[in-house]
Amino acid sequence: METPHKNNNIDHVDFTNPTLFLHQFDESTDSYYFIETSERKIREAAFLDGREPFYQHKSSLQISGQYLHNQQVTDHLWAARSRFIFHVGFCGSTLLARLLESNQQQIICYKEPHILAELANLKAHQSLVFKDVYKQERVFKTVLGQANKSFRVQQQAIVKPSNWVNTILPELASQAGSLSAVFIDMSLEDFLIAILRGGRERIAFVYRLNEHLLSCLPHFKEVSMLINESHQSIMLQVTKTIALTLHMQKMLFDSAKSMLGVSNVLTISYKGIVDNTFDTLSEVTRHFDLAFDEPALSNAINSVHNRHAKAKGISFDTSTQDALNNRLYHTYRSEITEAIAWYEQVFADEYRQLA
Numbered sequence: 001m002e003t004p005h006k007n008n009n010i011d012h013v014d015f016t017n018p019t020l021f022l023h024q025f026d027e028s029t030d031s032y033y034f035i036e037t038s039e040r041k042i043r044e045a046a047f048l049d050g051r052e053p054f055y056q057h058k059s060s061l062q063i064s065g066q067y068l069h070n071q072q073v074t075d076h077l078w079a080a081r082s083r084f085i086f087h088v089g090f091c092g093s094t095l096l097a098r099l100l101e102s103n104q105q106q107i108i109c110y111k112e113p114h115i116l117a118e119l120a121n122l123k124a125h126q127s128l129v130f131k132d133v134y135k136q137e138r139v140f141k142t143v144l145g146q147a148n149k150s151f152r153v154q155q156q157a158i159v160k161p162s163n164w165v166n167t168i169l170p171e172l173a174s175q176a177g178s179l180s181a182v183f184i185d186m187s188l189e190d191f192l193i194a195i196l197r198g199g200r201e202r203i204a205f206v207y208r209l210n211e212h213l214l215s216c217l218p219h220f221k222e223v224s225m226l227i228n229e230s231h232q233s234i235m236l237q238v239t240k241t242i243a244l245t246l247h248m249q250k251m252l253f254d255s256a257k258s259m260l261g262v263s264n265v266l267t268i269s270y271k272g273i274v275d276n277t278f279d280t281l282s283e284v285t286r287h288f289d290l291a292f293d294e295p296a297l298s299n300a301i302n303s304v305h306n307r308h309a310k311a312k313g314i315s316f317d318t319s320t321q322d323a324l325n326n327r328l329y330h331t332y333r334s335e336i337t338e339a340i341a342w343y344e345q346v347f348a349d350e351y352r353q354l355a
Contacts, residue, residue, distance in 0.1 A: 010063060015073040015146075021048075022146040023060060023114055025139065027127055030065040032142065039108060039151040043101060046094060049114040049162065069138050074145030079177040082148055083156060083288050086256070087184035088249045089163035089209070090194040090202070092273035095304070096184070097160045099281050102300040106290055108150050112162040115143055120167045124215040130171070140175035156290065164209065166249050167216040169256040181260055182284055183253050186270040188343055191246045192239055192336050193325050194270075203238055206245050213248040220248055223346065235332060239339035247347055274318070277301050 013020070015034075021042070024033040035055040045054040068074075087093035094111060101109040119139070123130045129139050150157045165172075173179060186194070195202050214221050227240045257265045266287040272280040278297055285292040292300070307316055329336060 010067065013061070013063075015063075015068065015071075016077065016149060018108070018149040018151045019056075020061070021055075021113075022143065023048075023050075025065075025115055025118055025143070027122060027129060032063050032065055032068060033060040034063065035060045039104075042108065042110065043104070045111065047112045047162075048110055049112050049117060065138065065142065068142050074142070074149070076145075077148040078141050078145035080148055082144055082176050082179045083158045084172070084179060084181045085158065085160040085184065086166065086169065086181055086253065087160070087163055088166075088186050088191065088246055090191070090198065091184045091186045091270040093160055093184050096182075096273055096281070096284065097158070098304045098307075099277070099300045100158060100284070100290075102303050103290075103292065103296055105152060105155065106292075107156055107158055109158045109160060110147060111160050113147065113159065116147075116159075116161045116165045116168070119143065119171075120165045120212070123168055123171070124212055136171065137175060140171060144172075144176050156288070158288065163249065164212060166252045167213060169252045170259065173256045173259040178264075179260060180264045180288060181256070181266070182287060183257065183265065183267045184270060184273070185250070185253070185267055186246070188243055188246060188340055189329075189336060190270055192242055192332075192339065193328055195242050196328050196332060197321075197324060203242075206242055210241055210245045210248075213245065213252075217248050217251065220244065233335070235335045236338060239332070239335045240342055243339045243343040247343065 019036055019038060020034045021037045022032055023035045025031070026033070036057055037055050041054040041056070042048065045052045048054060085093055085096060097109040097111050101107045119129070129135050147159050148157050173181075195206055198205075210224065214224060223244055224241070227237055227244065230237060230240075253267075257267075266283060268280050268283060278301060281297055281300065282292070285297070307314070
């Protein structure tokens with residue numbers, strides 16, 4: 001995107017307008033950057049993190065954080081109920097978002113907004129935002145308020161962050177005015193297969209995610225070091241690192257669930273989304289208080305379920321993916337089995353609760 005510009009007539013800007021999308025935060029200047037978009041562009045994009053152009057113009061609007069805070073422009077939206085989908089990655093979260101937002105009158109889903117990942121990076125780098133209670137409250141109030149904007153009357157916003165954002169789950173849980181969350185869990189075997197299915201690119205992402213998680217969960221650094229210095233085969237080190245990465249995310253989930261309380265939490269599984277879509281989607285809509293009747297649920301599934309959630313216009317064949325998963329399991333059976341056994345031994349009590 002081009003260099004952002006300042007608006008000299010910001011008193012006439014409506015920051016509750018959903019076409020103004022909060023995209024970035026610059027801690028050094030205490031500035032927020034908005035881009036102009038549309039409901040259609042937001043729906044079409046698989047990700048709102050900059051990988052896809054979902055803006056109307058190649059410029060952004062720079063606004064002082066002090067101004068937004070003083071004007072309290074979205075305080076009422078911050079105070080309203082927020083709806084979030086948290087996930088471990090590669091677990092059907094984008095499919096779930098697509099299923100929900102197929103009901104355009106009721107739902108707009110913000111899929112992986114960049115600003116939340118930015119806040120997670122600031123925490124990893126021990127930013128002042130996460131050391132100063134006042135700054136933290138101000139930033140999260142602004143971001144959560146902006147994330148609750150919708151385009152239509154009676155339409156609800158749902159946010160599905162990247163799993164990179166799991167490190168700021170404690171802050172999201174504590175700083176939201178009211179937050180209802182769906183957590184998507186995954187068995188270790190399914191997670192291992194999902195990462196291996198993505199090849200080198202996905203494995204590389206998991207290693208970056210692992211380092212990111214360790215920056216906020218330093219007590220796991222010794223486990224990570226033991227994996228890397230084990231002199232075992234590269235693939236076994238990879239599968240154990242994948243297992244550790246999943247475990248750290250589950251630990252963050254458990255902490256956030258305790259903070260939010262039972263009534264504000266629903267945990268679903270990857271298998272449920274894929275193999276029992278109707279009942280799982282029904283559970284989610286009830287948890288979020290969305291009026292999906294049986295025809296609406298069926299229409300959502302029929303319109304979305306056989307299409308690739310992340311690639312527009314491409315069909316998705318479950319049998320083809322199942323066959324690939326089976327081949328991967330047989331190819332890496334030894335490493336997968338050993339990583340699971342290692343995980344159960346190292347995280348004995350936690351494994352029995354989470355696996």
